[in-house]
Amino acid sequence: MLPPDRAMPLLLLLLFLGLGPAAAAADEQFVFDGFTGANLTMDGMATVTPNGLLQLSNATSQLKGHAFFPTPLQFHRAPNSTAMQSFSTAFVIGIIGAYDTLSSHGMAFVVAKSRNFTSALPGQFLGLVGSANNGNATNHLFAVEFDTILNSEFNDMSGNHVGIDVNGLNSVDADNAGYYDDATGAFRNISLVDRKPMQVWVDFDGRTMQVNVTMAPLQVARPKKPLLSATVNLSSVIDDTAYVGFSSSSGILFCRHYVLGWSFKMNGAAPALNISSLPSMPVTFPKPRSKVLEIVLPIASALLVFATAALGWWQRFRIIKGVASGLLYLHEDWEQVVVHRDIKASNVLLDADMNGRLGDFGLARLYDHGTDPHTTHVVGTMGYLAPELGHTGKASKASDVFAFGAFMLEVACGRKPVVQDARDNHLVLVDWVLDQWRAGTVTGAVDPRLGGDVVEHEASLVLRLGLLCSHPLPGARPTTRQVAQYLDGDLKLPELSPTYQSFNMLALMQDQGFDPYVMSYPMTSITAGTMSQMSDLSGGR
Known part of the structure; x- marks a missing residue:
């Protein structure tokens, strides 16, 4: 052991040379x-x-x-x-x-x-x-x-x-x-x-x-x-x-x-x-106290709602109401706001009682009630993306409501939100249902495979509510709570405004920056970067 009078100088030398405690280790x-x-x-x-x-x-x-x-x-x-x-x-x-x-x-x-x-x-x-x-x-x-x-x-x-x-x-x-x-x-x-x-x-x-x-x-x-x-x-x-x-x-x-x-x-x-x-991992997971899992993670069979050919009208209406209930919990009733950002048929699961539940929260965002979500990346699936996202990139409860509107129309009509015809024209489901509404025969858009199984006043409600949720202006869309009240019959659905007379979703989406080339990828999750790349490709064609 070094004498005390030599220990301190040696320590100072070690520190000066970078050989202090860190270097020694x-x-x-x-x-x-x-x-x-x-x-x-x-x-x-x-x-x-x-x-x-x-x-x-x-x-x-x-x-x-x-x-x-x-x-x-x-x-x-x-x-x-x-x-x-x-x-x-x-x-x-x-x-x-x-x-x-x-x-x-x-x-x-x-x-x-x-x-x-x-x-x-x-x-x-x-x-x-x-x-x-x-x-x-x-x-x-x-x-x-x-x-x-x-x-x-x-x-x-x-x-x-x-x-x-x-x-x-x-x-x-x-x-x-x-x-x-x-x-x-x-x-x-x-x-x-x-x-x-x-x-x-x-x-x-x-x-x-x-x-x-x-x-x-x-x-x-x-x-x-x-x-x-x-x-x-x-x-x-x-x-x-x-x-x-x-x-x-x-x-x-x-x-x-x-x-x-x-x-x-x-x-x-x-x-x-x-x-x-090594210690052992726990065998089981304690049941969560929050109700959020009861809404978003049911013990469900992996049946996709989009397969609407293995569902009757009462089943489809029950599924729509179940998803609306879950979305209401996420938007309004949980301790924070959950914006799902990817509501679509393939993200809905069915349990044994044919209750519809939202799944796949990989794109979801949380924020405090009364605050701005500050999301700036366009993510989601074409046909369910609200038109304002192409311009602002800001997801919100209103953009979730838009996607839910597209989902309601898809379930009721048995058609995808965006399809291409034999001439490569893009057909948007909202526009087609609007045409039926303008002609005074909105229930004519209901899936013909349902035959006489349809309850007409419920079908009319779903189709008109789907259009209302798909309104081009975010502020004109109902809140999630109002959607649930309309579906439960607790609130009378208002008549659609005259602004719909000249409304065309395909044109609006293109005006807001959703390039026609992107529209040919209707069931693919699209990010802002992907949209930019696709626009570059289409520009070179």
């Missing part, structure tokens, strides 16, 4: 076979359960959770050097949703300059960034995401993928979750939401700048071939010192994200985890 490693008593820095929903699970999220919607190793690690070989140190990490994760095929948003392993993520958003942003700084170089963020919802704004490839992220959530490399079988070389899919633990290895070679991500079910040995292998120059992304940990967030659906064990090593392979010592 250059080859640091740690192993957590469970997290009971672990020294971690946590925030938000993150907690350690009594049996040693690191739980990043709980059954609370629209929140985030983080857990980090408490001290920063030295990722560059020397301060201000571009030479990176290699690192390796292994961890076991598990995702448990209220349903074994549906989940909230995912989770991520993170290397970050700071443990402060107060400005990051939950939901699709995974608690890592916000809409304003997604992709900014100043984030100094590296992550491997395990995402369970397809988000078109990040160009996600699927709702079950693993991605390598740099400074944002537009992955530089991604693939469907799974692994390559060593014996056959075949790819084996892994469902991230099947409630089973899975092991992940992330390795970075500081010399070649190669990132490898490998995963497998917990009881399968590490595959030789990684799932992802990409060259990523992290020298300007990761600061000299940075924190390592995990991030997660919840969305509309209820879900819990767990880490069972974690090891890390700088300049070497991460120590193997003791699988037999």
